[in-house]
Amino acid sequence: MTNPTPEAVNLAERFPAFVSAESRPGYRGWIIEPAHLLEVATALRDEFGFDYLSSVTGVDYLPDNKMEVVYHAFKTSGGPGLEFKIQMARQDIVEAPSLVPVYPGAELQEREAWDLLGIKFTGHPDLRRILMWEGFAGHPLRKDWKEPYFEEDIKPFKNRWPDGHIIQAENKNPFGDNLAYPEGFDPEQAKFNPEEALYDALRKYQVNEVGLNTEHILVNMGPHHPSTHGVFRMAVILDGETVVSLKPVMGYLHRNHEKIGERNTYLMNMPYTDRLDYLASMSNNFAYALAVEKLMNIQPTERAEYIRVIMAEMTRVANHLWAIGFLLNDLGAYFTPMLYGQEERELILDIFEAVSGSRMMCNYFRFGGVARDLPDDAARKIQELFFERFPRRVDEIERLLSENEIIRTRGIGQGVLSGEDAIRYSAAGPLLRASGIPYDIRRADPYSIYDRFEFDVAVRQNGDIYDRMMLRFEEVRQSIRIVQQAIKQLPKGPITAVKPQYTVRVPPGEAYGRVEGPKGELGFYIVSNGKANPWRYHVRAPSFINLTAFEPMSIGQKIADVVAILGSIDIVLGEVDR
């Protein structure tokens, strides 16, 4: 399995003075003294080859009065990863060294940890709140921070209908709404300027004073701009049409997935994961199920494994067709290419609906298996689609698009991300593989039964918009190959290894489960304390972390191309903001 093991690399031997092996039962990895973090991280990257920092997150251990920052690093050459942590005493503002100088991919994730947990990373180039707005009171993921509608620490809640009277959270709140203000808040004296810090950060750029002295203008695109794929916003400074400075602004769809997830029971989180990357709900289910199964130490049945792989690959086909269609939409082809992808996607959604009962929010995976067996004719339908229709249709769509003049001129050589930069910025999925790095978790660190199938890791060399689009076509073909093999080999048997339960028992410990989702590496970091709900529930969201590379890719480009670059990254805001 993919969990980092301390045996892979002996860090304590290399740094005996300030690295110690994790001793808590159920935990893995290394604990590093905060003051020496940069030194150890540099050695990890340069000596041990852990060049890819996948996930950074914090955990609030309130009973132990400790805050922890957890890092997961991997090698882009493949193999299991390594987990390391730093621990600090719990205070109002906890200080920790920033890893951005060693791994620039930590930038947005550290900002998130600052925003939600109040861990201040010294040495971070631009430490502002990211999901909430500047000026928000408190750090919501801390265990002692209660939201305005707080009822109880864990679900399921007590009866809300005692004696026939409905108790509503609104009625208990003094404002009749989801609002709470600090003591002594006076609206008439208060200042409301959440944008100031953003604009200050945006204005920190180097100007090359060559030629004409032009005026720079600040433009806000989003959060309701039609090209931003939802409620993403970018603030840019333009010199004519050229971007000189850009900051992504997010959080407009921050719906507190992690805070709610830490209150839910384990199974209750499954439908919430559907709503992360809502174009690929089956992959999200997959990653979450893997993480919890790792904690519970159970293995799904054979048939369930095959069904899972088929569903995950069908999701990838549907997602990539959508992504290609939307990229073309951003390039100005309006709705037509979208309709071609959409037509095929609807056929897959029909199968999802037959299998799980819902078109988009499948909620299909369970710990140890899947929720229900395939209906009678589903296998036949999948066979028809994946052996006859899709191979033909994908060729057709590619033929329509790949030689198109507009796509070639606007795509080739635009928004280039070099392979080295892609690794440095922790880019994942198609963004990484289009830059020449053949890193696919299904091959690099196989999970489930992916080691049984024949498929190629799609890779392209130029790292531009055109390559990202063509890479998605290639991945669709490979997914079709996997589904073809899986549906042929689909065994008979039970679909779940354990008796289905509403409240599962999860032993204390931590686990990091990851899959190669359509957008990239989707990981779930879960800490259990043996109770019915997770102590910490963190999502390593590929769309969010891929946006770290968005700023360096866009600077120097024309504003119209920035729209295309964003389209080629393929973000989904439910996952960016969570």
Add this chain to the structure above:
Amino acid sequence: MEEQDLNSPGYEIPAEMQSAVAVTSLDRIYNWGRRASVWPMMFGLACCAIEMICTAASRFDLSRFGMEIMRPSPRQSDLMIVSGTVTKKMIPTIVRLYNQMPEPKYVLAMGACASGGGPFKEGYNVVSGVDKFVPVDVYVPGCPPTPQALLFGLMKIQEKITGQRWKDTRWYQKGADQVSIPVPLLGPDLFDPRKIPLFKNPKA
């Protein structure tokens, strides 16, 4: 007026002119035009936006209802489909967009989140329903509603339009001005200027 009466207005039209002349009321023909050319605003919030796009695409084909022209600008749109979770960070923008839409305007809350907070209601950054800030005409339940459900909601909007008369509808009256909802502000928490009185004497 009942549907039956509208279809037989009570005027005799000579047989030879029946192919060229029809008698109807001004409201009826005006609403017929409005109903068949509702322009929704093109902005999506969350998961429901994906189903909204599916509704607009070929399989469910929104253009059958004259609604395929989604305008990115609020100044050109009649209908705001609030498709997804409304967050505290987003609500100032939504209120501003609503204020910028010209009358007559309609709001459709699509899905559980936009109607009342949905599964994310308890979240610290989630507004429990867009109707806390803007008036909603039609609620469409579901998480997300299927395209068929959205189409049904849009037909309800059409029904509502059909039933309106310019004699007694507010925005056709003399001196009626645009409704302007005060834009909420982002402070230590979302701050709604309409709630200032509550700060002086809060409820229990």
